Amino acid sequence: MSHFDDAGTAVQAALDAGARYADARVVLRRAEAMTARDGDVEDLDSTESAGLGVRALVGSSWGFYAVPDLSGGATRAAGRRAAEIAAASATVPGPPLDLVPTGAREASWASACEIDPITVPLSDKGDLLVRATAAAKDAGADLAEGIYQIWDTRKWFVSSDGHRIDQHIRECGAGLTASVFGDGEIQRRSWPAHRGQYGTRGWELVTELDLVGQAPRMAQEARALLTAPPCPAGETTLVLGGEQMALQIHESVGHAIELDRILGWEAAFAGTSWLDLGRLGSLRYGSELMNIIIDPGIPGALGSFGYDDEGTAAGKRDAVREGVWVGVLAGRDSAAVAGLDYAGSVRADGWARLPMVRMTNVGLEPGPHTLDEIIAATDDGVFMDINRSWSIDDRRLNFQFGCEIGYEIKNGKLGRMLRNPTYTGIGPRFWRSMDMLSSETVAWGTPNCGKGQPGQIGHTGHPAAPARFANVRVGVRG
Amino acid sequence: MSVDIVPADAELKLAARVIELVRGAAGAAAEAEVMVRHDAEALTRFANSMIHQNVAEATTRVRLRLHVEGRTAAGSTTRTDLDGLRSLIERTIAAARLSPHDASWPGLTPPTPLHHSAGYHGSGERSGLDFGFDEATARATPAERAERVRHFVRAADGLETAGYCRTTYTSAAFANSAGQAVEGRAAEAAMDGIARLSGSDGVARLAAGRLADVDGAVLGARAAAKARAGEQPVELPPGRYPVVLEPDATTDLLNMLAWFGFNGKAHAQRQSFAQLGAEQFDPSVTIIDEPLGSRGEPAVDLPFDVEGTPRESLVLVREGVTRALTHDRSSAARAGTASTGHAGEFSRTLGPMATHLRLEAAPAITEPVPTPADPAGPVAGSARPLVARMERGLLVTDLWYTRVLDPKALVVTGLTRNGVWLVEDGAVTAAVGNMRFTQSYPAALAPGRVLGIGSESVLLPDRWSGVRYAAPALHLASWNLTGNASG
Numbered sequence: 008m009s010h011f012d013d014a015g016t017a018v019q020a021a022l023d024a025g026a027r028y029a030d031a032r033v034v035l036r037r038a039e040a041m042t043a044r045d046g047d048v049e050d051l052d053s054t055e056s057a058g059l060g061v062r063a064l065v066g067s068s069w070g071f072y073a074v075p076d077l078s079g080g081a082t083r084a085a086g087r088r089a090a091e092i093a094a095a096s097a098t099v100p101g102p103p104l105d106l107v108p109t110g111a112r113e114a115s116w117a118s119a120c121e122i123d124p125i126t127v128p129l130s131d132k133g134d135l136l137v138r139a140t141a142a143a144k145d146a147g148a149d150l151a152e153g154i155y156q157i158w159d160t161r162k163w164f165v166s167s168d169g170h171r172i173d174q175h176i177r178e179c180g181a182g183l184t185a186s187v188f189g190d191g192e193i194q195r196r197s198w199p200a201h202r203g204q205y206g207t208r209g210w211e212l213v214t215e216l217d218l219v220g221q222a223p224r225m226a227q228e229a230r231a232l233l234t235a236p237p238c239p240a241g242e243t244t245l246v247l248g249g250e251q252m253a254l255q256i257h258e259s260v261g262h263a264i265e266l267d268r269i270l271g272w273e274a275a276f277a278g279t280s281w282l283d284l285g286r287l288g289s290l291r292y293g294s295e296l297m298n299i300i301i302d303p304g305i306p307g308a309l310g311s312f313g314y315d316d317e318g319t320a321a322g323k324r325d326a327v328r329e330g331v332w333v334g335v336l337a338g339r340d341s342a343a344v345a346g347l348d349y350a351g352s353v354r355a356d357g358w359a360r361l362p363m364v365r366m367t368n369v370g371l372e373p374g375p376h377t378l379d380e381i382i383a384a385t386d387d388g389v390f391m392d393i394n395r396s397w398s399i400d401d402r403r404l405n406f407q408f409g410c411e412i413g414y415e416i417k418n419g420k421l422g423r424m425l426r427n428p429t430y431t432g433i434g435p436r437f438w439r440s441m442d443m444l445s446s447e448t449v450a451w452g453t454p455n456c457g458k459g460q461p462g463q464i465g466h467t468g469h470p471a472a473p474a475r476f477a478n479v480r481v482g483v484r485g
Numbered sequence: 486m487s488v489d490i491v492p493a494d495a496e497l498k499l500a501a502r503v504i505e506l507v508r509g510a511a512g513a514a515a516e517a518e519v520m521v522r523h524d525a526e527a528l529t530r531f532a533n534s535m536i537h538q539n540v541a542e543a544t545t546r547v548r549l550r551l552h553v554e555g556r557t558a559a560g561s562t563t564r565t566d567l568d569g570l571r572s573l574i575e576r577t578i579a580a581a582r583l584s585p586h587d588a589s590w591p592g593l594t595p596p597t598p599l600h601h602s603a604g605y606h607g608s609g610e611r612s613g614l615d616f617g618f619d620e621a622t623a624r625a626t627p628a629e630r631a632e633r634v635r636h637f638v639r640a641a642d643g644l645e646t647a648g649y650c651r652t653t654y655t656s657a658a659f660a661n662s663a664g665q666a667v668e669g670r671a672a673e674a675a676m677d678g679i680a681r682l683s684g685s686d687g688v689a690r691l692a693a694g695r696l697a698d699v700d701g702a703v704l705g706a707r708a709a710a711k712a713r714a715g716e717q718p719v720e721l722p723p724g725r726y727p728v729v730l731e732p733d734a735t736t737d738l739l740n741m742l743a744w745f746g747f748n749g750k751a752h753a754q755r756q757s758f759a760q761l762g763a764e765q766f767d768p769s770v771t772i773i774d775e776p777l778g779s780r781g782e783p784a785v786d787l788p789f790d791v792e793g794t795p796r797e798s799l800v801l802v803r804e805g806v807t808r809a810l811t812h813d814r815s816s817a818a819r820a821g822t823a824s825t826g827h828a829g830e831f832s833r834t835l836g837p838m839a840t841h842l843r844l845e846a847a848p849a850i851t852e853p854v855p856t857p858a859d860p861a862g863p864v865a866g867s868a869r870p871l872v873a874r875m876e877r878g879l880l881v882t883d884l885w886y887t888r889v890l891d892p893k894a895l896v897v898t899g900l901t902r903n904g905v906w907l908v909e910d911g912a913v914t915a916a917v918g919n920m921r922f923t924q925s926y927p928a929a930l931a932p933g934r935v936l937g938i939g940s941e942s943v944l945l946p947d948r949w950s951g952v953r954y955a956a957p958a959l960h961l962a963s964w965n966l967t968g969n970a971s972g
Contacts, residue, residue, distance in 0.1 A: 042833075042834045047585065047587075047588065047589070048584055048585045048587070049833055049834060050559070050831070050833045050834045051557070051558045051559065051580055051581075051584055052558075052559045052560065052561075052830070052831075053558070053559075053560040053561075053576060053577070053580060054560065054561045054562070055560070055561070055562040055563070055564065055569075055572065055573065055576075056561075056562070056563045057563055057564055058544070058563055060542075068535075068536060068539070069537065069538060069539060070539050070540075070627070071538070071539065071540040071541070072540070072541050072542065073540075073541070073542035073543075073544070074542070074543060074544075075544050075545065075546075075563040075564070075565075088541065091627065092539045092540070092541060092627045093539065094627075095529070095536075095539060095626070095627030095628050095630070095631045096529070096536040096537075096539040096627075096631065097536075098536075098628070098631045098632075098635060099531060099534075099535055099536040099631055099634050099635050099638060100535055100536075101533065101535030101536075101537065128583060129579075129580055129583035129584060130583045130584075133583070133584060133585055137585060149755070150754055150756075186756075188755045188756075188893075191893055191894060192891055192893055192894065193756060193891060193892055193893050270533070271532055271533050271645070271647065272532045272533070272537055272538075273532070274532055274533075274645075274647040274679065274681065274686075275532065275647035275648040275649070275677065275678060275679045275688075276649075276677075276948070278885075359542040359544060360540075360542075361538055361540045363538075395890075396888040396889060396890050396898065397888055398886045398887065398888045398898045398899050398900070398921075399886055400885065400886065400900045400902075400919065400921075400970050401885055401886070401900075401902060404970070404971070405900065405919075405921060405968070405969075405970045405971070407898050407921060407923070407967075407968075409888075409890050409898075427890070427891070429890070431921070431967075431968060433971070460528055460530055460538075460649050460651075460948070461526055461528055461540070461651075461950070462948055462949060483898075483923055483967055483968075484890075484896075484923060
């Protein structure tokens with residue numbers, strides 16, 4: 008069933024009420040999540056959400072209104088209300104605003120999916136989490152927790168520029184965490200990542216994770232961490248695993264290259280960016296090994312789509328090429344303000360939220376090495392992986408990250424396990440110190456990226472591989 | 486354009502209808518609980534001193550939790566027509582029947598009247614419709630929010646500004662198959678903005694039950710004063726410093742204590758530092774959860790939780806002694822106690838959390854406090870007496886991006902934001918650049934470590950509507966600053 012007419016009604020109502028541009032999205036989303044603890048299902052929740060969000064531009068000012076009612080009267084009223092809100096915005100106006108052209112388009116797109124995750128029997132899905140958490144518990148975990156999440160989203164987008172685009176995106180993922188309790192501290196190990204691995208794929212993604220098979224090792228490593236020596240404090244060579252690299256990219260590159268942050272539109276909450284548009288194309292962000300790509304077209308990655316929520320087709324773009332900053336994540340309005348000619352990175356968390364600049368898939372091109380080669384080439388250092396904590400300042404410069412597990416590196420080999428590994432640094436200095444990068448790339452999915460007011464949760468993807476960094480401060484403690 | 490107010494008992498009727506449909510589909514033995522909740526949230530956001538995002542939504546959502554044949558499942562929908570409700574019921578029944586046996590099902594809330602705060606009596610024992618609800622706030626228009634933004638921008642007097650003005654209206658009813666049926670409504674207003682000057686940011690925030698109490702000009706002037714006083718910051722070496730945390734910074738401590746300390750599930754799983762009956766905080770510390778509002782302030786949330794348990798005030802810490810934990814029905818059953826009314830949609834997984842914490846202010850200091858040389862300086866009024874008594878230390882406005890390194894010890898790392906100043910001999914002597922800290926929050930509040938508490942608890946908003954803090958300034962003996970934000 009198409010909802011183009013519902014969206015079109017709202018757009019026309021906004022135009023009739025004085026908007027010079029309007030767009031609307033009808034979104035139907037089903038979501039399902041299950042958690043299990045110590046061999047029992049703990050919670051099972053399924054949600055169904057349907058509604059329309061309409062955006063109106065009056066002069067240089069925006070208004071947005073959203074309703075769950077798709078009747079003709081409600082969608083017309085929503086369009087009028089969006090225009091009325093835009094008129095109120097115009098009482099505290101900004102400079103004249105245009106939108107970069109994206110081209111009228113009628114299109115349809117769907118993510119690839121082998122096994123529809125919604126249709127997999129709940130008993131099978133529950134059994135997987137029960138078996139995985141029981142296996143971790145049996146192997147010595149004091150607390151074993153498992154989770155899977157599924158999202159099935161259908162969207163119909165109409166704009167006054169002539170867009171009529173429908174998309175069907177299916178996403179899912181799962182993960183397992185084993186925790187052990189020591190004297191005043193907790194150690195944990197997660198598989199395959201903190202909060203799990205996610206993608207725009209079907210249930211085949213979850214079965215490939217082998218949660219049950221990996222559970223005993225997670226419990227054993229968490230137990231071993233309790234008696235492992237703490238990560239030493241000081242400056243050293245740091246080797247990061249791929250999962251932690253994904254988080255490093257997300258926090259210290261992905262958010263920093265969001266054009267709305269660079270323009271100050273997020274200054275009061277999410278923050279700004281240390282990047283200065285005047286140096287786009289010349290600023291050295293990192294070493295020559297650093298090639299960061301924005302690519303919403305990666306099959307199966309969590310940040311993938313056919314068209315963003317402004318109707319711009321998915322396109323691949325350099326953000327950092329051989330260490331030089333060359334691109335941003337942009338929307339039609341922010342790009343126009345910045346004098347750029349491309350958009351394509353605007354999304355909303357469902358029908359009730361305003362589309363805004365969001366990461367898609369932002370990740371590293373593969374490097375020339377392997378993790379084994381990186382370890383073998385390191386005389387003295389620390390290896391860390393699997394994120395445990397993350398904190399970064401409001402300009403995306405000063406970060407401190409903690410990992411679940413570390414190992415010392417001595418004379419080209421992994422040595423003792425280290426507990427509570429942390430590292431800290433300043434983004435561009437850190438990236439400039441990257442001197443080895445693996446080719447073993449995985450597109451990690453982050454299903455919990457928070458941004459915006461009211462709050463929105465974004466799904467992003469981050470191709471990442473292990474890498475080595477010189478002279479990094481590690482072992483920061485309270 | 487005004488928000489539409491839901492007619493009285495409309496949601497209660499819808500909830501009862503869902504219970505009736507569940508009985509028809511799953512039999513009389515099925516245990517069902519239904520929350521029908523209408524949320525209208527409007528937020529006018531500004532940046533670069535212009536309104537750049539201005540949004541509103543109005544959503545009615547029906548949530549059903551069902552326990553049938555020993556198995557449990559929950560679901561929700563925004564489709565409130567008969568087809569949408571039947572679809573919700575059918576898939577929730579199917580999900581429950583395919584789920585494993587739920588040995589920890591705590592049962593339904595029995596019929597229980599609502600608690601009424603001293604200041605706001607309800608209209609009936611099952612109704613919280615008159616709970617200090619301010620209809621003018623619920624009906625606030627985009628023009629009223631824009632007016633406050635305009636005043637904030639003007640009061641900043643040329644400084645670049647950013648932030649939001651928010652109004653929310655919630656109307657809801659809960660019913661279950663055990664006979665509990667309650668309804669209530671709430672409204673909230675909040676404003677949160679910064680002023681910016683040469684890389685120096687100053688902030689001002691306020692939460693209120695009435696939009697009429699939010700004055701954009703007052704907040705804009707306060708933010709601008711802080712920004713002006715923060716220019717040309719110096720860098721200080723990392724180390725342990727005495728600090729005065731202003732109320733905005735104090736809210737972060739309250740938030741973390743709610744998530745990781747007083748959370749009944751985290752406690753049962755041995756992940757919390759909290760020990761009931763133990764002197765874990767300085768004797769000056771008393772922390773209360775106040776979901777019903779207090780002291781003339783209307784509540785910003787409903788008078789019952791998602792399990793239909795009536796909410797009421799709960800003393801978590803009294804004079805330094807940990808007295809209580811927050812529970813939903815599941816964590817309470819495990820702990821052998823009663824629910825404290827802290828069930829949320831995800832509390833079975835994340836644990837039940839307090840969302841309306843008040844750190845009790847200290848009695849007002851009676852001795853004269855020196856008038857600051859610059860009344861428009863950076864120190865919040867409620868923090869001035871504490872600053873005046875600090876020999877050497879830091880005044881911290883706000884904390885940012887705080888994350889837990891170890892939940893048991895509640896060691897947190899984060900950064901300062903929106904203004905830090907060096908205080909010497911009771912006076913601000915220099916602006917200081919932002920710094921990273923790594924600090925155990927319970928240790929910072931431990932016996933002997935709290936040197937003073939401000940005499941005013943300021944009402945402050947959370948990033949999520951319906952969550953509010955009442956926080957005073959705090960003078961702490963030591964705060965572990967582990968680096969400068971610049972490296």
